[in-house]
Amino acid sequence: MENNVYKLIELTGTSPDSIEDAVNNALKQAGKTVRNMRWFTVEETRGAIHENGVSQWQVTIKVGFTLEP
Amino acid sequence: MENNVYKLIELTGTSPDSIEDAVNNALKQAGKTVRNMRWFTVEETRGAIHENGVSQWQVTIKVGFTLEP
Amino acid sequence: MENNVYKLIELTGTSPDSIEDAVNNALKQAGKTVRNMRWFTVEETRGAIHENGVSQWQVTIKVGFTLEP
Amino acid sequence: MENNVYKLIELTGTSPDSIEDAVNNALKQAGKTVRNMRWFTVEETRGAIHENGVSQWQVTIKVGFTLEP
Amino acid sequence: MENNVYKLIELTGTSPDSIEDAVNNALKQAGKTVRNMRWFTVEETRGAIHENGVSQWQVTIKVGFTLEP
Amino acid sequence: MENNVYKLIELTGTSPDSIEDAVNNALKQAGKTVRNMRWFTVEETRGAIHENGVSQWQVTIKVGFTLEP
Amino acid sequence: MENNVYKLIELTGTSPDSIEDAVNNALKQAGKTVRNMRWFTVEETRGAIHENGVSQWQVTIKVGFTLEP
Amino acid sequence: MENNVYKLIELTGTSPDSIEDAVNNALKQAGKTVRNMRWFTVEETRGAIHENGVSQWQVTIKVGFTLEP
Amino acid sequence: MENNVYKLIELTGTSPDSIEDAVNNALKQAGKTVRNMRWFTVEETRGAIHENGVSQWQVTIKVGFTLEP
Amino acid sequence: MENNVYKLIELTGTSPDSIEDAVNNALKQAGKTVRNMRWFTVEETRGAIHENGVSQWQVTIKVGFTLEP
Amino acid sequence: MENNVYKLIELTGTSPDSIEDAVNNALKQAGKTVRNMRWFTVEETRGAIHENGVSQWQVTIKVGFTLEP
Amino acid sequence: MENNVYKLIELTGTSPDSIEDAVNNALKQAGKTVRNMRWFTVEETRGAIHENGVSQWQVTIKVGFTLEP
Numbered sequence: 087m088e089n090n091v092y093k094l095i096e097l098t099g100t101s102p103d104s105i106e107d108a109v110n111n112a113l114k115q116a117g118k119t120v121r122n123m124r125w126f127t128v129e130e131t132r133g134a135i136h137e138n139g140v141s142q143w144q145v146t147i148k149v150g151f152t153l154e155p
Numbered sequence: 156m157e158n159n160v161y162k163l164i165e166l167t168g169t170s171p172d173s174i175e176d177a178v179n180n181a182l183k184q185a186g187k188t189v190r191n192m193r194w195f196t197v198e199e200t201r202g203a204i205h206e207n208g209v210s211q212w213q214v215t216i217k218v219g220f221t222l223e224p
Numbered sequence: 225m226e227n228n229v230y231k232l233i234e235l236t237g238t239s240p241d242s243i244e245d246a247v248n249n250a251l252k253q254a255g256k257t258v259r260n261m262r263w264f265t266v267e268e269t270r271g272a273i274h275e276n277g278v279s280q281w282q283v284t285i286k287v288g289f290t291l292e293p
Numbered sequence: 294m295e296n297n298v299y300k301l302i303e304l305t306g307t308s309p310d311s312i313e314d315a316v317n318n319a320l321k322q323a324g325k326t327v328r329n330m331r332w333f334t335v336e337e338t339r340g341a342i343h344e345n346g347v348s349q350w351q352v353t354i355k356v357g358f359t360l361e362p
Numbered sequence: 363m364e365n366n367v368y369k370l371i372e373l374t375g376t377s378p379d380s381i382e383d384a385v386n387n388a389l390k391q392a393g394k395t396v397r398n399m400r401w402f403t404v405e406e407t408r409g410a411i412h413e414n415g416v417s418q419w420q421v422t423i424k425v426g427f428t429l430e431p
Numbered sequence: 432m433e434n435n436v437y438k439l440i441e442l443t444g445t446s447p448d449s450i451e452d453a454v455n456n457a458l459k460q461a462g463k464t465v466r467n468m469r470w471f472t473v474e475e476t477r478g479a480i481h482e483n484g485v486s487q488w489q490v491t492i493k494v495g496f497t498l499e500p
Numbered sequence: 501m502e503n504n505v506y507k508l509i510e511l512t513g514t515s516p517d518s519i520e521d522a523v524n525n526a527l528k529q530a531g532k533t534v535r536n537m538r539w540f541t542v543e544e545t546r547g548a549i550h551e552n553g554v555s556q557w558q559v560t561i562k563v564g565f566t567l568e569p
Numbered sequence: 570m571e572n573n574v575y576k577l578i579e580l581t582g583t584s585p586d587s588i589e590d591a592v593n594n595a596l597k598q599a600g601k602t603v604r605n606m607r608w609f610t611v612e613e614t615r616g617a618i619h620e621n622g623v624s625q626w627q628v629t630i631k632v633g634f635t636l637e638p
Numbered sequence: 639m640e641n642n643v644y645k646l647i648e649l650t651g652t653s654p655d656s657i658e659d660a661v662n663n664a665l666k667q668a669g670k671t672v673r674n675m676r677w678f679t680v681e682e683t684r685g686a687i688h689e690n691g692v693s694q695w696q697v698t699i700k701v702g703f704t705l706e707p
Numbered sequence: 708m709e710n711n712v713y714k715l716i717e718l719t720g721t722s723p724d725s726i727e728d729a730v731n732n733a734l735k736q737a738g739k740t741v742r743n744m745r746w747f748t749v750e751e752t753r754g755a756i757h758e759n760g761v762s763q764w765q766v767t768i769k770v771g772f773t774l775e776p
Numbered sequence: 777m778e779n780n781v782y783k784l785i786e787l788t789g790t791s792p793d794s795i796e797d798a799v800n801n802a803l804k805q806a807g808k809t810v811r812n813m814r815w816f817t818v819e820e821t822r823g824a825i826h827e828n829g830v831s832q833w834q835v836t837i838k839v840g841f842t843l844e845p
Numbered sequence: 846m847e848n849n850v851y852k853l854i855e856l857t858g859t860s861p862d863s864i865e866d867a868v869n870n871a872l873k874q875a876g877k878t879v880r881n882m883r884w885f886t887v888e889e890t891r892g893a894i895h896e897n898g899v900s901q902w903q904v905t906i907k908v909g910f911t912l913e914p
Binding site for chain 2: 294296297298299300301302303355357360362
């Protein structure tokens, strides 16, 4: 097991459909500039309401990625 | 940006199928008597078990709505 | 209402697909050795990342079951 | 198991005698206007002091009740 | 010391100017329909940003008021 | 002071009468199969409501006991 | 309403009998050296186990008292 | 950097005007008997209500001061 | 409502005068390099003490800004 | 990545010397009966005092291990 | 088991070397004026940085000691 | 005291040997690209297990550094 150092960043992904999609949208967007993402934790789940239903899921996650030496 | 005042109420929605459905069921029911619901936060996710599987998702949310002046 | 005593155990279920599946996988596995499971609470939601998307949902739950007298 | 929606309200009951009495006093008072109360959780226990002893127990609870469809 | 029962409601007040004003705005608005408000606790402080400065303070409080017997 | 290792288990005891009884009921039941129980911490206090009063106290505790070498 | 300053101290009271007694024992003892105690909050409830029952309740409280100008 | 030991005390300051004044009032009062106060953290903000507005801000802080060797 | 992804960064702003100024100082400084800041949450309020009064307010906030696609 | 199910157990390890030793002592003892231990999290660090120094470190951890299918 | 009352005080110990030393330094210093210290809990671990390494460990603990009757 | 603005980043350092080494490894690595690091707080301590002992300490810290004006 390598003794790496990891950095954690916090992101809020959104989706009209589900919590899972909101997380994947955040990772997809972050992946454009961040490499070596390894794990995430869900920190908060909230959303916007329109016409008595959820119009947008907003999920805040922390993402850990390996710092390259 | 208007300087509104919002009230928050806490609800537990239930669904046999998913966390998302449980939240939507809570909002749909609350919408019968509450107007101007704007946002929600998920406070707790729990459920009932039957035959070694989830029989009911129980999701507690806080809902914010605009107080009419 | 019977005055039972319940024991709580903590499990982490995993799934490539959804939070709901991860919970059900944990319950299914635990049900092989634990009887009388009644309720669960979601304690933590996290996961592994592969190619800028969620490769595995990891959901930690507490499960309550009746202790047989 | 019916897929009801529940509302949670927060109350502080008081009693000169015990934590249990403070909770029951809150439920008794709330029951005058709220129907279908099902469960409660104790959120905070505090109190007032007089002559080096507890003069009043103040127990804050959340109460869940069924929203009628 | 009377053994009253209190109800707690949660409000978010807003103000372009200060945390204190946001709380007072919430209390002023709530006072139109709620009587006997006695105390509050600050639960969360957040806000909106415009042109690199705070455009709106949003302060969520819990307010306790006496339930009339 | 011996350098023992302890295991902690989580239990929910119930009682129609008091928080103290609910804890003692949990310990009495657990004591049928667990030896060397030393301390407990109260993790959560909740209950069921019937006719505007507490019908059952439900107290969740963690119990520490010595692992025998 | 006077604009006093209060100091808070933290105490653990104990009792073989009940949570309420443990709190009162702490206040009685503290009252020998502290004047003007006004309120307390319960911070933690734990205890010792003997023969599968509670042998001692240990309740940690914070106590607020007026600082004399 | 000296390897000092610090003690932390907890205080509640009050003010009719602002959170900042409540903290300063607590420090001013404590400074009559405590020397070498270095830093504080805000632990809780609450207050009293009169005529639908804040009549008193009550801010609880922890204060760290150097223990003299 | 667009399904954006947001990044959150954590900052500590300082001011000799007030909590509000400390937050605005953090935003002003961050705005030199970060675009599209939308909201903030106050995470911690602390400060330095000099001559029995607050010499510096130190307010830690999280700031959310839109990630450009 | 296999979609395993994990169980978490809670242990308190002790040592007169260090936090690290207390954790290792807990794992060594648990390993006599538990297989496939994979990760741990430190939940609480406390200890006993003798003659104005630490006589025993008491570290509570959660340990995750693979449930065999 | 005697039904003592305990007081808890909060201290921050510091050390250039380790968490364990920081705790022992706090206890040694406190022991000059406090008698009958029995247990401690670690509340927070932080530190100062110099030249990309830890220059000082700062560990905040609560210490419980017996109040003499 | 200068009224600087600080940024906080979150890192996970690892070490086979100790919590202290894991923190220092994180700081050493971060120091390659971040200047003016001033303080850190330990947010979480966890680790990997191999052959019934700790094979890797994983310590998550927040690091504060001065933003250059």
